[in-house]
Amino acid sequence: MLPWRTIIVPDKDCDTPIYLQIANAIIQEMKKGRIGPGIKLPGTRQMSEILEVHRKTLVRSYEELDAQGWIEMHPSKGTFTSKELPEINPRRFSVRTEKRNSFPSETGYKVRINNNIRKPALTYRNITGFHDAPDVRLMPVQELGRAYKSILSRPVNFKYMSYVDIAGVQKFREVLSEYLNSSRGLQTSFENIMITRGSQMGLYLLTCVLFSKEENVIIGDTNYYYADRCFENAGMHLVRVKVDEYGIDVDAIEKICRKKKIKAIYITSHHHYPTTVTLIASRRIKLLELSEKFGFIIIEDDYDYDFHYCSSPILPLISADQKGMIIYIGTLSKTIAPAIRTGYVVAPPNLILELARIRQIIDTQGDPIMELALAEMFSEGEIRRHMKKALQEYHQRRDFLCELLTQKLPGIIEFKTPDGGLAIWAKFDKSVPLPPLTEKLRSQGLILSNGLIHNISSVSINTTRMGFAWMNRKETERAIAILTKTIKTNRTT
């Protein structure tokens, strides 16, 4: 008899159920070869006595081992470990393989390093910081968990588990269309909507379908980093136009259009990224006119429309587009959480078709399970409820951060209270250069972006986005205390 009590030591404090712990322990021993093939195991009754656990638990353990193919149960003869381990025992095709002990540490061919796009950064999103992101702790996780479970428990949904409509599950496009119509004054139907993985994929698909090398795209100065890289990747020329307190300079756009052919303009009209300013009505009207006159496409990226704190939001440009010149993109990854990688492109069906066509070679299709879960949450009002709660909370957090900055760091940080979004655009005094400051903060466990990503020339604008939504009141207080102390110590030394 094997020393079962030594081999199998269930831990009641562990997350894994006891029956699985027992099964896994036996599997481990079989893998190590300490329990060989064809060995008779004690019956469940005997084993339950040895291990001092309930017999029912043992029955489940054995069922598990049987289901996974590690043991064979013969009603009359008893339970035996399998003769062949359920590990697939594949054939080697070459003796060469025997010689290798580790995976090659480097490619045998040259990999081009794409220095145009910055290296993915470690994000430290789980610690305190002025992260430019929603507070994931407000996320309706229980409701989402329930929605996933409910979706997966209904056999009627099997049809969505295979290949689905590439533009997204129709049910979800319908509720999203309804939501966009009621909140943004649109007149869409589901056919105008393509579900994407966040607004980034919307933008990427557009560059695949609409643009060619050497074409000109107008963007803000400064602009969203990953949008710039996306256009660059398509081989386009970036034509920068100044953004002032009223949004992008539309007169400057007109002048450029008189001189050269502009294929498209990319705007974040509701809250310009990164400066947070809202494009005023007169410029909106003129921009639409210019688009029709010069034939350029307007890509309106409305990544944070749902978060607007002052009076009421302004309807997106697309609500006034009569000629089909505007493509609208948005996302739930800000509204709910970045892990909800669900965005959308709103456009006439002839464009949606082409986006779906190219998507076949990029990632085949979307994620019908997540789409169904979100559709359910929209229908049951969970998303709306979440948005209302988050809006109130972020409104207070914005006011609190702005108040603290004014009180504690007068003259150091220049900013305007943003009308919406999740961050303020904070210009630091030149006596406090951001890169060394943010390094010092990081060593104290506080994350603030050094803002280098917003520089578009070698001249530093020493400005960064300070997220106010990520932290609660207490965390913000602590963060500002660290920030204040670090800045003051630094300036005097």
Next chain:
Amino acid sequence: MLPWRTIIVPDKDCDTPIYLQIANAIIQEMKKGRIGPGIKLPGTRQMSEILEVHRKTLVRSYEELDAQGWIEMHPSKGTFTSKELPEINPRRFSVRTEKRNSFPSETGYKVRINNNIRKPALTYRNITGFHDAPDVRLMPVQELGRAYKSILSRPVNFKYMSYVDIAGVQKFREVLSEYLNSSRGLQTSFENIMITRGSQMGLYLLTCVLFSKEENVIIGDTNYYYADRCFENAGMHLVRVKVDEYGIDVDAIEKICRKKKIKAIYITSHHHYPTTVTLIASRRIKLLELSEKFGFIIIEDDYDYDFHYCSSPILPLISADQKGMIIYIGTLSKTIAPAIRTGYVVAPPNLILELARIRQIIDTQGDPIMELALAEMFSEGEIRRHMKKALQEYHQRRDFLCELLTQKLPGIIEFKTPDGGLAIWAKFDKSVPLPPLTEKLRSQGLILSNGLIHNISSVSINTTRMGFAWMNRKETERAIAILTKTIKTNRTT
């Protein structure tokens, strides 16, 4: 008093809970303007008597309405509809918007139609057919639903709800690495693994990072349609090499390499797509030697390694790669279901880094919620159990379909029983051209691919993939009866 009993008619047979039905009915009336702002509603007690539902239900309804911002509850004064509807009431910025009644039916600019890639097809995956896909009814949906719910219920997972490692959640990459090592004889660590959305995205990312216009890639004749389109989209030249019963012709590859620079070769070595043949050992060894000699990259797409029915599977080429010349891609979308859009690229870390870098502009990051759920299912043995069950089932289904075809349609369909995968490669006699046949079958509710996608020239090979995994025994019997009858009726007329 409003006619509440007429306005609110809860339906007990409906999926939506009664309390939500009541709340939704009130919202609808408010939206229509039939219940104005600031109107006093009956108390929950009174309303519960009017509607003849439990008072607790009404309390939940009112709580829901309050949470969504439709009503305001004043402890002393009573419950009133909100003065401002929680619909955001955004500002229009132009009178132009008033004129528009519908969304533009077409873009105002020209959209290039990409005829190189076929139009996304309606898939009809919910009806009977020889679909080249796993049977989603075998999918462990309950277990997956539980895993999702469990992941989302643990506060420790909040850190994954924000921006995460672009190569995938480390925990998932670890279990996947372990699984690949034990099942495929690899020696990977998590750093060798990038999680992608199915193998298609793996391939797409590779074309973004490694290849340039005008470079040559060797592919099979015929080959997987969406791989061909992916290379074409990167501007590469497709160099086709014959595939015979032993796999791709490696001598032919050598001859080509002597004449021109080959950047890469794309192979589906375990079961060539679409012909299902396995690349034999001698050719594998030679292919590896050629790769080292001529410096071409081998992309090994092992989309269905987990389904092998004859003796044991052959280890993938990458298990014998000592020089880092092979990139291995795989997917769970065949192993579990197409809705599980989770694949992987296995390569040295310097390539993984570049794949992650480019992914930032494509879709920012993966889906941490699904990755965590799958990691849990791997750890608990659910995936292995599913695979074992599916493998047995598909083995029987393969044998059954092959038997029926031999019995019922001798001389009409030429095929070899495939060693693995989910489909047989079925060459139809030229007296039965596939396009009209499949049209006739479709009108009878039976889907069979017309195989046109596999033709690489204007000469039809009249061969298609007949999936055997999608249908159970009874469905296959019925499908073959329809197929047999349709073919026979057709040939005699």
